[in-house]
Amino acid sequence: MEKKIKKEYGICNKPDLKLARKRMTKSTNILEYKVANELIGIGNGKTYIVKTYGCQGNLADSEKISGILEQLGFTKVETEEIADVVLFNTCAIRENAENRIYGELGRIKRIKKNRPDMIIGICGCMMQEENTIEYIQKKYPHVDLIFGTHNITDLPEYINYNLNNKKVIDVKSIEGDIFENVPVIRDHPYKAWVNIMYGCDEFCTYCIVPYTRGKERSRRPDDIIKEVQDLANAGYQEVTLLGQNVNAYGNDLKIDYTFADLLKDLNKINIPRIRFTTSHPRDFDDATIEAMALGGNIMPHLHLPVQSGNDEVLKRMNRKYTSADYIEKMTKLKEAVPGISITTDIIVAFPGETEEQFQDTIKLVKTIEFEGAFTFIYSPREGTPAAKYENPLTEEEKKQRLLTLNKVINAYTNKGHKRFENEIVEVLVDGYSKNNDNMLTGYTKHNMLVNFEGTKELVGKIVKVKVLKAYTWHLLGELI
Ligand code: 5AD
Numbered sequence: 001m002e003k004k005i006k007k008e009y010g011i012c013n014k015p016d017l018k019l020a021r022k023r024m025t026k027s028t029n030i031l032e033y034k035v036a037n038e039l040i041g042i043g044n045g046k047t048y049i050v051k052t053y054g055c056q057g058n059l060a061d062s063e064k065i066s067g068i069l070e071q072l073g074f075t076k077v078e079t080e081e082i083a084d085v086v087l088f089n090t091c092a093i094r095e096n097a098e099n100r101i102y103g104e105l106g107r108i109k110r111i112k113k114n115r116p117d118m119i120i121g122i123c124g125c126m127m128q129e130e131n132t133i134e135y136i137q138k139k140y141p142h143v144d145l146i147f148g149t150h151n152i153t154d155l156p157e158y159i160n161y162n163l164n165n166k167k168v169i170d171v172k173s174i175e176g177d178i179f180e181n182v183p184v185i186r187d188h189p190y191k192a193w194v195n196i197m198y199g200c201d202e203f204c205t206y207c208i209v210p211y212t213r214g215k216e217r218s219r220r221p222d223d224i225i226k227e228v229q230d231l232a233n234a235g236y237q238e239v240t241l242l243g244q245n246v247n248a249y250g251n252d253l254k255i256d257y258t259f260a261d262l263l264k265d266l267n268k269i270n271i272p273r274i275r276f277t278t279s280h281p282r283d284f285d286d287a288t289i290e291a292m293a294l295g296g297n298i299m300p301h302l303h304l305p306v307q308s309g310n311d312e313v314l315k316r317m318n319r320k321y322t323s324a325d326y327i328e329k330m331t332k333l334k335e336a337v338p339g340i341s342i343t344t345d346i347i348v349a350f351p352g353e354t355e356e357q358f359q360d361t362i363k364l365v366k367t368i369e370f371e372g373a374f375t376f377i378y379s380p381r382e383g384t385p386a387a388k389y390e391n392p393l394t395e396e397e398k399k400q401r402l403l404t405l406n407k408v409i410n411a412y413t414n415k416g417h418k419r420f421e422n423e424i425v426e427v428l429v430d431g432y433s434k435n436n437d438n439m440l441t442g443y444t445k446h447n448m449l450v451n452f453e454g455t456k457e458l459v460g461k462i463v464k465v466k467v468l469k470a471y472t473w474h475l476l477g478e479l480i
């Protein structure tokens with residue numbers, strides 16, 4: 001019988017997660033991205049696909065991964081079946097996100113059986129966790145490349161090893177430097193993500209992100225402003241500023257410049273729409289409210305995760321604000337930006353959450369009248385403090401809380417949509433329905449989805465639409 005030859009490793013660096021957890025912080029350098037000349041062209045004639053899971057941070061990372069691969073000569077394709085390189089950019093936020101990835105790795109094994117030269121890579125937040133790498137090595141030996149969130153810019157070197165039949169594992173436990181001018185292939189021709197900072201210093205007790213993404217590191221204001229200006233010049237209509245806690249922007253820079261200052265500077269740029277995500281309620285301040293009240297290109301929508309409406313739960317989550325603080329800030333914001341739409345994230349069944357505490361969340365939803373929310377059942381993440389807390393609720397009880405909450409939120413989403421019935425709204429046309437070329441879709445300034453009849457040439461433009469009817473998940477309108 002033919003003996004299976006085990007592929008050698010070109011690089012094999014597994015993370016020391018004790019270092020990551022101790023936050024062995026080093027100072028952040030801001031460097032220019034460069035690729036070695038001899039690596040340009042190694043992908044000529046070959047194809048790739050990047051499959052992204054999780055948040056906008058991952059979507060933005062995947063656009064850089066695509067940019068780097070195309071710089072090496074690879075061409076994007078739409079399916080794994082025909083790709084020479086398949087990369088999974090993973091999310092670790094909840095258990096079900098991880099299970100989906102393992103399902104994908106199992107599925108791709110069958111494809112690789114027929115095409116053994118295919119390179120399978122996996123990267124992102126899951127790789128920064130305890131035990132994941134060992135598990136993948138054991139269960140999914142067909143994976144050729146593993147890297148983490150801190151070393152995307154080393155991808156050319158990794159791919160070069162892979163193309164020379166060597167495997168690579170390279171996960172750094174400590175956050176890396178900031179690289180400017182990484183090439184990007186943006187998924188969308190009119191809407192762009194712009195990272196303003198990386199990492200998170202909050203350490204909410206349920207959350208894995210501070211361990212997978214490292215400490216907070218802000219980009220220089222000038223670099224961000226230039227990127228947004230370049231996007232405006234290239235005809236982009238909308239920019240979403242990204243950070244785990246954008247209100248902490250600049251804290252690590254040794255200059256007197258805040259997130260509100262950044263918003264004010266970006267407000268002067270000739271780009272129609274600026275959005276941002278995500279804010280933290282403790283750091284969301286008067287200066288930001290003031291900047292949002294300027295209007296202009298700053299959209300009248302705020303996504304501000306509240307997580308719970310009960311102070312005792314918030315304390316155990318280490319959120320560092322009370323529900324009264326949240327209400328006070330949102331009351332001020334609603335006064336400063338009349339008609340603003342507020343959306344949120346909420347976790348139900350956090351360990352120890354009682355029925356009364358859950359009802360406080362419902363009360364808060366009713367007070368704020370959130371016009372949308374991402375709602376989650378708490379999912380224990382190994383290595384986070386809350387994973388050790390007792391959680392006596394049954395799965396059925398957890399699901400019931402989620403259903404109850406969603407029902408209340410849907411009513412406010414519907415109410416939020418209803419306020420636009422018979423109004424004229426501005427819609428950035430995103431695309432058209434796959435089933436009907438004449439049905440366009442897009443988002444209003446308040447970030448509400450609108451469907452209306454129109455022709456394809458309008459895609460990428462901002463048009464005026466009269467809202468005919470409000471539904472829970474969208475508005476139906478007609479072009480005027
Ligand atoms: N379980 C459930 N939801 C979580 N989130 C973060 N960590 C967890 C977890 N362990 C939610 C929070 C956060 C959003 C991005 O994901 O609501 O705001």
Ligand code: SF4
Nearest residue numbers: 054055091092093125
């Ligand atoms: Fe994004 Fe958080 Fe998932 Fe990482 S774990 S990809 S930061 S959602």
